Amino acid sequence: MIVTSPIAPGDSLSRREKLVYILLLGALTALGPFTIDLYLPAFPALEESFDVSAAAIQLTLTGTTVGFGLGQLLVGPFSDKVGRRLPLILATAVHIGSSLGAALATDIGMLSLFRVLMGIGAAGGGVVAMAMVRDLFHGYSMVRMFSRMSLVNGLAPILAPVIGSQLLLAFPWPGIFFFLAAYxxxxxxASIFFIRETLPAEQRGKSTVTVRQRYKTVLTDRIFVGMVLVGSLNFGGLFAYLSASTFLFQNVYGFSPQEYGILFGINSLGIVAGVQISSRLIRRVAPQWIVAGATAFMLFIALLIVVLDLFHVGLWGILIPLWFYICATGFMFPCVQVLSLANHGAQAGTAASLLGASQFMMAGIVPPVVGWLGVSSAVPMGAVMAVCITGAIAALWLVVRPRSVPSIH
Incomplete structure (x- = not known):
């Protein structure tokens, strides 16, 4: 299948203007991953500082992801009503204030509260950037823009743990949150001086369509609902890794925070590789079939991690299959975005917010489950990955039904 694109507002942009948008929108979406990933190397330090359990620290990650999900539900419809720039600026201001609050937290309760608020504030960048791409581009042009943005925001999960671990060498853990406030x-x-409004003026403030009607439009679309389920369960499997890996590799296998940061960066290259390969493959293979292949592969890999760990194959028996699992999650991201947003240009902010919120709500559920199961081996992590991806496979074939998905135009 060759994907064609109609004329869209973004098609008239010069190469230089497109490059500016790629860099700026990529940096906006990177705020979320930085907010989540930058403090992962500090988990053991936070555990010691507040004298709490690993599960309690993992709950701060849950709070961040829940806040991120709630923030997207607020920012998305608001951006469909008033435009993209104002919600972005207001949400990011909340992020700055809560980052400073987290840096000054004196107990785990305060830290958890400010982490929720940080998630709400960080939501602005991700949902607005996705909606702006949908405002400007259609069809394969939209796929290409998402993939190029991913080259920028894909650096966030690679660099964040490395930066976080290096910050811990120079500062105590509050320095991580001061860094996030500066970001x-x-x-x-950048929003004030470099980003122009992409939502047409006639659609701002004058629409008679209510928030409820926008939600009804997207939630009655079977393909959208199915892809939301697929995307959120894919995210759940990824967060099983994120929440378990810092304890598994530092506490069980004896990695230092700096070694863990390097390992995390190498694994994150898998996501970047997966996104770029998938984005090019979409030109000739329908995205729903890429998702079908990726989910089957991920289920095999997740079960392989469990089996290899049960047979005590050792560290490499976890690291190698884990990298390929993470790479396969990257294959999923552009396909989920395109299939979810393709038919909802008029409700781009609302659709993007529901997609993002569902993903981070699932990401909020998974870490406590992994913490409850324990992180003394890779078996709980692999098992949760397998359960999540089994659910994604069921949603794809029972709700989306790949053969019924129309071509992208």
Missing amino acids: GLLVIL
């Missing part, structure tokens, strides 16, 4: 300030400045 948020840069996002606001």
Whole structure:
């Protein structure tokens, strides 16, 4: 299948203007991953500082992801009503204030509260950037823009743990949150001086369509609902890794925070590789079939991790299949985005917010489950991955039904 694209507003942009949008929108979406990943190397330090269990620290990750999901539900419809820039600036201001609050937290309760607020604030960048791409591009042009943005925001999960581990060498853990506040300030400045409004003026403030009607439009679309389920369960499997890996590799296998940061960066290259390969493959293979292949492969790999660990194959028996699992999650991302947003240009912010919120709600559920199962081996992590991806396979074939998905135009 060859994907064609109609004329879209973004098609008239020069190469230089497109490059500016790729860099800026990629940096906006990177705020979320930085907010989540930057403090992962500090988990053991936080555990010691507050004298709490590993599960309690994992709950701060849950709070962040839940906040991220709630924030997207607020920012998305608001951006469909008033435009993209104002919600982005307001949400990022919340992120800056809560980052400073987290840096000054004196107990785990305060930290958890400010982590929720940080998630709400960080939601602005991700949902607005996705909606802006949908405002400007259609069809394969939209796929190409998402993939190029991923080259920028894909650096976040690679660099964040490395930066976080290096910050821990120079500062105690609050330095990580001061860094995040500074990043948020840069996002606001970029929004004010470099990003123009992409939602047409006639669609801002004058629409008689209510938030409820926008939600009804997207939630009655079977393909959208199915892809939301697929995307959220894919995210759940990824967060099983994120929440378990810092304890598994540092506490069980004796990695230092710096070694863990390097390992995390190498694994994150798998996501970048998967996104780029998938984005090019979409030109000739329908995205729903890429998802079908990726989910089957991921289920095999997740079960392989469990089996190899049960037979005590050792560290490499976890690291190698884990990298390929993470790479396969990257294959999923552009396909889920395109299939979810393709038919909802008029409700781009609402659709993007529901997609993002569902993913981070699932990401909020998974870490406590992994913490409850324990992280003394890779078996709980692999088992949760397998359960999540089995659910994604069921949603794809029972709800989306790949053969019924129309071509992208």
